[in-house]
Amino acid sequence: xxxxxxxxxxGGTNLRVAAVxxxxxxxxxxxxxxxxxxxxxxxxxxMCGAIQQLIAKYKNNNLCGVGLGxxxxxxxxxxxxxxxxxLPGWENxxxxxxxxxxxxxxxxxQNHAQVVVENDARAAGFGExxxxxxxxxxxxxxxxxxxxxxxxxxxDGKIWYGxxxxxxxxxxxTVEPDGQPCGCGNRGCAERYASASAxxxxxxxxxxxxxxxxxxxxxxxxxFGVKSIFQLAMQGDEHARKIFRTFGRYLGILLAxxxxxxxxxxxxxxxGVASAWESFAPTMMNELCARSIVFGxxxxxxxxxxxxxxxxxxxxxxxxxxxxxxxxxQTVITRAVLGSDAGLYGAAHLAELANHKFAKxxx
Amino acid sequence: xxxxxxxxxxGGTNLRVAAVxxxxxxxxxxxxxxxxxxxxxxxxxxMCGAIQQLIAKYKNNNLCGVGLGxxxxxxxxxxxxxxxxxLPGWENxxxxxxxxxxxxxxxxxQNHAQVVVENDARAAGFGExxxxxxxxxxxxxxxxxxxxxxxxxxxDGKIWYGxxxxxxxxxxxTVEPDGQPCGCGNRGCAERYASASAxxxxxxxxxxxxxxxxxxxxxxxxxFGVKSIFQLAMQGDEHARKIFRTFGRYLGILLAxxxxxxxxxxxxxxxGVASAWESFAPTMMNELCARSIVFGxxxxxxxxxxxxxxxxxxxxxxxxxxxxxxxxxQTVITRAVLGSDAGLYGAAHLAELANHKFAKxxx
Numbered sequence: 001x002x003x004x005x006x007x008x009x010x011g012g013t014n015l016r017v018a019a020v021x022x023x024x025x026x027x028x029x030x031x032x033x034x035x036x037x038x039x040x041x042x043x044x045x046x047m048c049g050a051i052q053q054l055i056a057k058y059k060n061n062n063l064c065g066v067g068l069g070x071x072x073x074x075x076x077x078x079x080x081x082x083x084x085x086x087l088p089g090w091e092n093x094x095x096x097x098x099x100x101x102x103x104x105x106x107x108x109x110q111n112h113a114q115v116v117v118e119n120d121a122r123a124a125g126f127g128e129x130x131x132x133x134x135x136x137x138x139x140x141x142x143x144x145x146x147x148x149x150x151x152x153x154x155x156d157g158k159i160w161y162g163x164x165x166x167x168x169x170x171x172x173x174t175v176e177p178d179g180q181p182c183g184c185g186n187r188g189c190a191e192r193y194a195s196a197s198a199x200x201x202x203x204x205x206x207x208x209x210x211x212x213x214x215x216x217x218x219x220x221x222x223x224f225g226v227k228s229i230f231q232l233a234m235q236g237d238e239h240a241r242k243i244f245r246t247f248g249r250y251l252g253i254l255l256a257x258x259x260x261x262x263x264x265x266x267x268x269x270x271x272g273v274a275s276a277w278e279s280f281a282p283t284m285m286n287e288l289c290a291r292s293i294v295f296g297x298x299x300x301x302x303x304x305x306x307x308x309x310x311x312x313x314x315x316x317x318x319x320x321x322x323x324x325x326x327x328x329x330q331t332v333i334t335r336a337v338l339g340s341d342a343g344l345y346g347a348a349h350l351a352e353l354a355n356h357k358f359a360k361x362x363x
Numbered sequence: 364x365x366x367x368x369x370x371x372x373x374g375g376t377n378l379r380v381a382a383v384x385x386x387x388x389x390x391x392x393x394x395x396x397x398x399x400x401x402x403x404x405x406x407x408x409x410m411c412g413a414i415q416q417l418i419a420k421y422k423n424n425n426l427c428g429v430g431l432g433x434x435x436x437x438x439x440x441x442x443x444x445x446x447x448x449x450l451p452g453w454e455n456x457x458x459x460x461x462x463x464x465x466x467x468x469x470x471x472x473q474n475h476a477q478v479v480v481e482n483d484a485r486a487a488g489f490g491e492x493x494x495x496x497x498x499x500x501x502x503x504x505x506x507x508x509x510x511x512x513x514x515x516x517x518x519d520g521k522i523w524y525g526x527x528x529x530x531x532x533x534x535x536x537t538v539e540p541d542g543q544p545c546g547c548g549n550r551g552c553a554e555r556y557a558s559a560s561a562x563x564x565x566x567x568x569x570x571x572x573x574x575x576x577x578x579x580x581x582x583x584x585x586x587f588g589v590k591s592i593f594q595l596a597m598q599g600d601e602h603a604r605k606i607f608r609t610f611g612r613y614l615g616i617l618l619a620x621x622x623x624x625x626x627x628x629x630x631x632x633x634x635g636v637a638s639a640w641e642s643f644a645p646t647m648m649n650e651l652c653a654r655s656i657v658f659g660x661x662x663x664x665x666x667x668x669x670x671x672x673x674x675x676x677x678x679x680x681x682x683x684x685x686x687x688x689x690x691x692x693q694t695v696i697t698r699a700v701l702g703s704d705a706g707l708y709g710a711a712h713l714a715e716l717a718n719h720k721f722a723k724x725x726x
Contacts (some may be wrong), residue, residue: 073708139526151624153624155523160518161554161626162502162626162627163502163626163694164660164661164692165626166626166656166660166692167625167626167657168624168626169623169626169657170622170623170624172622172655173620174538174619174654174658175537175540175619177538177612177613177616179417182547185659186619186651186654187652187654222548249540250540253537253540257536257620257624260533260535260536261514261516261530261532261620261621261625262516262526262624263526263529263530263531264525264526265526281412289548290548290549291537291548291549291550292535292549293529293532293534293547293548294525294527294535295546297527297529328527329527336452346600353368
């Protein structure tokens with residue numbers, strides 16, 4: 001008998017529920033198609049059905065709780081989804097209370113098991129910190145590149161919430177003062193340049209200005225999207241490559257800002273668009289190297305900058321040997337490793353920790 | 364008999380030493396003219412002379428230690444000035460060891476009294492946190508606007524250093540991607556737009572493009588500088604006002620980034636250029652309001668944004684009444700209150716805390 005928790009990831013078009021042990025082993029994962037955009041009630045009903053089935057199946061183990069990652073601004077203290085740009089009807093929805101009511105009524109959730117809700121990007125960051133790229137790293141941040149940019153700051157091993165639980169809004173850092181307007185009211189937000197929606201906007205703009213290869217792909221491919229543009233870029237299409245260079249440039253600016261402000265040990269890049277890593281990482285690293293004195297302060301980072309710069313213009317001689325040795329630890333920029341499961345792991349682990357805290361407080 | 368410490372602030376042209384009680388009362392402050400740029404030895408000699416005199420004078424009290432704020436990158440663990448852009452000869456200078464040697468040799472520093480060194484912007488931020496604008500605020504940041512921009516992040520009441528002690532490099536956050544080149548290797552760093560040196564650059568550029576009022580002031584005023592340009596701005600000179608609007612715009616962008624990333628309770632603006640507050644604060648607040656969803660999330664901040672926007676275009680009707688009430692705490696943006704003494708207080712308090720830690724570790 002081992003401890004386990006349920007992690008839930010609520011996306012725009014589907015809903016995933018997983019049972020995860022306290023050692024971070026995935027027992028089972030189920031995916032449910034549901035029109036989350038139709039409002040919370042039917043989705044929460046289906047979700048609780050799936051949770052019940054999983055809990056019943058693993059009833060020989062000890063259930064710590066249920067953790068739920070939500071795409072929006074979440075009031076974790078009161079368990080409420082405050083704002084949800086892409087989910088009409090979910091605003092101010094008391095997600096925790098509704099889940100608890102259903103699961104406790106059915107008797108599946110015992111008294112000590114906890115239900116916690118969290119923003120999805122934070123759940124993903126916490127998952128990568130727990131058993132992913134950031135395992136064992138005390139101070140890190142994760143950037144989740146999806147429709148927008150989600151952020152998670154982890155300091156001394158704990159999620160940094162800020163005064164109102166709104167820390168980590170990386171997507172709305174200004175990277176181009178007079179740039180693209182953003183739904184938040186600002187101009188030039190990072191997520192207007194380094195997200196899936198930004199890639200699609202740049203593709204539309206390129207097509208409108210006569211990028212034939214992109215226009216052809218868009219008209220012939222019914223599922224034309226980020227993946228198609230990435231594939232074109234990897235095949236050497238200059239229009240597609242330019243889009244990812246712009247993407248990498250602004251992501252590099254955002255990263256440099258974060259490195260200069262926080263001087264963390266690691267920055268993890270995840271989310272669906274991170275799969276296009278090869279197409280944007282070189283530009284991203286070049287920008288980061290040029291723009292962060294903190295990043296370049298360690299010999300190993302300076303060496304990787306020199307290598308990146310050499311890769312970009314291969315004729316230059318290597319300058320590795322000129323880099324002074326020093327004892328400062330390097331800033332690590334790395335890809336996430338848990339893929340779309342990061343949020344499931346993170347949410348499950350948050351429920352487990354809430355359970356431990358509850359047990360301790362009861363003593 | 365009360366506890367006291369010595370705080371030292373090492374500037375480019377002068378050196379200030381103060382005796383401060385553990386309750387934050389200034390016992391005495393001395394200012395010494397010394398060409399710090401001639402190298403460390405003569406300056407450290409004079410400094411230790413002044414420290415000795417102060418300690419001797421207050422010898423009926425209990426000395427906790429000596430804290431020193433240095434203008435550069437400081438390795439606080441080893442007590443070394445690592446880099447000092449404006450102080451040739453100070454690079455890799457073992458400041459703590461040299462001060463300790465002199466003071467212990469002369470018998471003035473007893474065994475338990477500690478010597479600590481710190482970056483000057485952090486010392487100032489810690490001073491404002493201790494007994495200044497940020498008193499009682501657990502999570503805050505201070506921006507020190509001088510020749511460049513110094514930064515200090517305080518989380519849970521402690522200075523946040525980051526992995527290599529390099530956190531808080533606010534001056535090198537990118538605010539204009541293709542902007543002014545900076546000595547750090549980047550372009551468009553915040554301190555190229557919102558510092559004393561930025562004001563002087565903008566004034567030179569304005570004069571070169573025919574800003575007659577500024578040219579006249581520069582040729583007639585032997586001490587033409589930030590203060591003169593501020594006075595012109597307050598008298599309504601459009602060239603001078605434009606400089607401070609640019610300053611406020613980019614400071615607002617930097618602040619919005621910090622608010623979005625960290626969601627802290629308070630941001631304190633200090634340093635010499637903060638005296639020109641009236642000339643840049645309206646633009647700064649407008650930019651912050653427009654660019655930070657986190658800042659605008661509380662009713663009180665939204666109201667102050669509406670007020671700022673009304674002040675900027677007074678014909679508009681007030682929108683205060685449309686702001687929804689909510690319970691989120693507001694982000695406070697405020698001026699520093701300790702002026703140029705902030706660093707003296709902060710350095711003294713750091714020495715006191717080091718003394719307490721030492722005493723505790725000894726037990």
